[in-house]
Amino acid sequence: MISNITFDNIIMPGSSTPAQNLYQMNFTDTSFYSGVTILPTQIPEPAQRTNLALNKxxxxxxxxxxxxxxxxxxxxxxxxxxxxxxxxxxxxxxxxxxxxxxxxxxxxxxxxxxxxxxxxxxxxxxxxxxxxxxxxxxxxxxxxxxxxxxxxxxxxxxxxxxxxxxxxxxxxxVMNNLATGAVVTGSSSLENSNWSTSKANDG
The missing domain is CATH 2.60.120.260 (Galactose-binding domain-like)
Known part of the structure; x- marks a missing residue:
């Protein structure tokens, strides 16, 4: 955990104005930071999103x-x-x-x-x-x-x-269920037209 750190007038490539939160400085996971101060202006961090392309x-x-x-x-x-x-x-x-x-x-x-x-x-x-x-x-x-x-x-x-x-x-x-369509394996399964492991994540 990194805490009590100040960023002052951090201008990222492609921008002409200072970053106003960690997200704008490419810190995509803000859970490792606390007590951060960003100058001259600080705005709230956006809601954390799931990167669906990660390691695909x-x-x-x-x-x-x-x-x-x-x-x-x-x-x-x-x-x-x-x-x-x-x-x-x-x-x-x-x-x-x-x-x-x-x-x-x-x-x-x-x-x-x-x-x-x-x-x-x-x-x-x-x-x-x-x-x-x-x-x-x-x-x-x-x-x-x-x-x-x-x-x-x-x-x-x-x-x-x-x-x-x-x-x-x-x-x-948009609020994706990442398990939809993935392969499902169970310890046992009563297979018929309505019950099977594939039904567990068919949406």
């Missing part, structure tokens, strides 16, 4: 840093693409979930133009967010709730001479 399988169009590094929860590892405009990375949530947000934590190699796309079959992709004015740093993106298994950052224009690089690619949802 990730696949990218190219990789100078492994795609898994974008979803490992470690802000000292990163995924990086080749130095071309048309690059992408997607995360497999394992099952279709109701999602409504994505948080992209860019390294200096960021996306100026990109879409957040969703799919349930890796063939048909739908845009839930589009920008042509990305400026790096943290992109905290909200969109209308939608059901999807795969979530992709589809880059179309780089914001630097490098490729695209993400410290973290996070996905958030």
């Amino acid at each position: 399988a990730a696949t990218a169009s190219s990789a100078t840093g492994p795609s898994s590094y974008a979803v490992d929860g470690n802000l000292s590892t990163r995924w990086g693409s080749n130095y071309t405009d048309s690059e992408w990375i997607y995360v497999d949530l394992g099952t279709s979930l109701s999602i409504n947000g994505v948080r992209l934590n860019w390294k200096t190699a960021f996306g100026k133009s990109y879409q957040i796309q969703v799919s349930n079959d890796l063939t048909n992709w739908s845009n839930v967010y589009t920008t042509t004015t990305g400026d790096g740093g943290i992109d905290d993106i909200s969109f209308t709730p939608t059901n999807a298994r795969y979530v992709r950052m589809n880059g179309t224009q780089r914001g630097s001479i490098y490729g695209y690089s993400l410290w973290e690619f996070e996905v958030y949802g």
Whole structure:
């Protein structure tokens, strides 16, 4: 536990104003901190959310840093693409979930133009967010709730001479039951059309 610490005028990459809470400084788990003072202005921390992409399988169009590094929860590892405009990375949530947000934590190699796309079959992709004015740093993106298994950052224009690089690619949802659709094993089960282990998390 870290306690009684003061942060004064902390300006994060991509921002022109000082951070006002730990979340804005990329401290995603605030349970390790108490008695924190943030200057010159402090606001309440947002409600803790579950990152649905954490440690899930990730696949990218190219990789100078492994795609898994974008979803490992470690802000000292990163995924990086080749130095071309048309690059992408997607995360497999394992099952279709109701999602409504994505948080992209860019390294200096960021996306100026990109879409957040969703799919349930890796063939048909739908845009839930589009920008042509990305400026790096943290992109905290909200969109209308939608059901999807795969979530992709589809880059179309780089914001630097490098490729695209993400410290973290996070996905958030709407009060999801994370057990829905997962494999269930029990010590015993009376199997019939109404009773089985698969019924325990079928929604």
